[in-house]
Amino acid sequence: MDYTKEYKKKTPQSAKIFAKSSKLHVNGVSHNIRFYEPYPFVVKKSSGKNLIDVDNNKYTDYWMGHWSLILGHGQKNVKDALKKQLEKSWMYGTVNEQTILLSELIAKAVPVAEKIRYVTSGTEATMYAVRLARSVTERKIIAKIDGGWHGYTSDLLKSVNWPFSESESSGVLNEEKIVSIPYNNLEESIVILKKHANDLAGVIIEPVLGGGGCIPADSDYLKGIQEFCKKNNSLFILDEIVTGFRFRYGCVYPTMKLDPDIVTLGKIVGGGMTIGVMCGKKEIMEYADTTGKKKSERSYVGGGTFSANPTSMTSGFATLSVLKNNKSIHSTINSLGDYARKELSKVFDGKVIITGKGSLFMTHFVKDGITEITNATQASKCDTNALHDYHFKMIAHDGIFFLPGKLGAISSIHTKQDIKKMILSTEDYLN
Ligand SMILES: Cc1ncc(COP(=O)(O)O)c(C=O)c1O
Structure with a gap:
């Protein structure tokens, strides 16, 4: 045919x-x-x-909106909440209560989210996570997985598509600061990480490799990488942009007894509206605090005209509420x-x-x-x-x-x- x-x-x-x-x-x-x-x-x-x-x-x-629409298209609760919000308007560019409502849900369901920052895409969230890791550790190298996709940030645009050794794009600088390790192969991964240990700011991993083939990680693999990070004072970053609220109300990492430093979220938590989330432990996230800090002491990671806009916060809150109550x-x-x-x-x-x-x-x-x-x-x-x-x-x-x-x-x-x-x-x- x-x-x-x-x-x-x-x-x-x-x-x-x-x-x-x-x-x-x-x-x-x-x-x-x-x-x-x-x-x-x-x-x-x-x-x-x-x-x-x-x-x-x-x-x-x-495909469901890049896998963001866990309740399907135009779900009633989300639509009703958005209609109400649209009546009030859709963009404030100021602090709003909708953000707090969504954050209360996320903070409760994702225990590591002691502090949260919203952006408008997963790409921005992972870009910030990398910058934060570099600020906190005062190191430069970030390790990622062969086939790991974290969005289009130049900081992580390496080893995404086969053959992993070839550059993904012209125009990406400092590729030598991104190191790639094989998924689910702890021994080989540790060998590579050890080579860069002195300058390793962090490792970023998806608990289910999404774009790389929908492949779940062994929990022993993730535990091993986490252990290496803790011993080496590198940050352990879990990218749960696909997996967050996908399999349970919350993230994958607690089911594997993991303790990441930073978690990135997106997709489902925005209920189909534009979102990215970087959250993590207070002592780490507070490097993003700009009050009273010298430029050299802070991690400058809070921008975005549309960050925490009331429509995304509303659709995210409505979606998580449906998941929580059902x-x-x-x-x-x-x-x-x-x-x-x-x-x-x-x-x-x-x-x-x-x-x-x-x-x-x-x-x-x-x-x-x-x-x-x-x-x-x-x-x-x-x-x-x-x-x-x-x-x-x-x-x-x-x-x-x-x-x-x-x-x-x-x-x-x-x-x-x-x-x-x-x-x-x-x-x-x-x-
Ligand atoms: C694991 C993961 N991280 C980050 C991103 C980037 O998110 P966005 O497309 O919202 O920038 C994606 C997108 O598919 C993703 O799958």
Whole structure:
């Protein structure tokens, strides 16, 4: 079946509008990963589990706003709260109570969040986390994971995509201050960290490698890295921008008995509005305090015209409130994730490895003798073109949307029936 032909046939308006977009925007998009061949469909609205494009095609969405919409699109409580806020206005540029409400929820659910700073993207949050670590330790090197994605900050734009040894971009300075270690390989990681120990400001890690292949970390691995950091007076930074409030009401790190110095959050805690959060232990976060400190003593990390704007704070508060008051949401979506992984593995019958945790899952088409996926190197050696084809078939033929090549997220509005539909589409793809 020619899925490109089928896709083009059902998306003529998208083709027209995207051609206009391409004239105005580089690649037609503003986030690189949103482009796929022959052109991405153009969304006119979204609701619940669905995206609706300008040709009125409906797609069951597993991309869910870069995985930020754990309650689905346009969830009622969030929408009602936002409507009320819009009546009052949407941008103050001053201190507001909505921020305090959200912070009270975060501080309670994320014990390490003794102090909090809001920004408007995850990228800014990790950029600040790195600066803070350098200020606190008076050191320069930051270690990250091969395949770790922390946003577009130049401070962490290294070893993101295979081959990890190649620069990700021209224009990035001081790449030698970013060191990369292999995920879930404690021995090799420690060897590398030791080489840089004297100037190691911190290590930043995701507890589930998201962009790098939806790969959970071994808790012993994270404990080992944390132990090294503590002994070496380097900061242990957990990037929970994807994982925070994704699997439980709170972060992953307490379930592994970890004690990070700084945690970054984003996505879900903004309820679909723009957000990034840097939080951590008081004694560390207070380096950001500008009152009465000389420039050389402080870490200058609080800016952003739209930081802590009342709309993001409101949608974040409404989203966390729904999660807090409906404890079954996490258990339900986590078990739907288990179901999806199990059924997909069965259908693919050894052709793929399905990675993930709870409501996040990703399909890797194995090749070159890969038998397990515990790090981004193994994930990168899988057949990414096959994954694109598979996702594209679902878009073109079955109205199911995964951003091609990316992991899928189950939200509270997905049902077992939706997963079954995806399994049927997969069977059809394989036949
Ligand atoms: C783990 C992680 N950190 C940071 C970011 C960057 O967040 P943002 O896209 O909001 O800048 C992302 C984005 O996907 C992410 O997955």
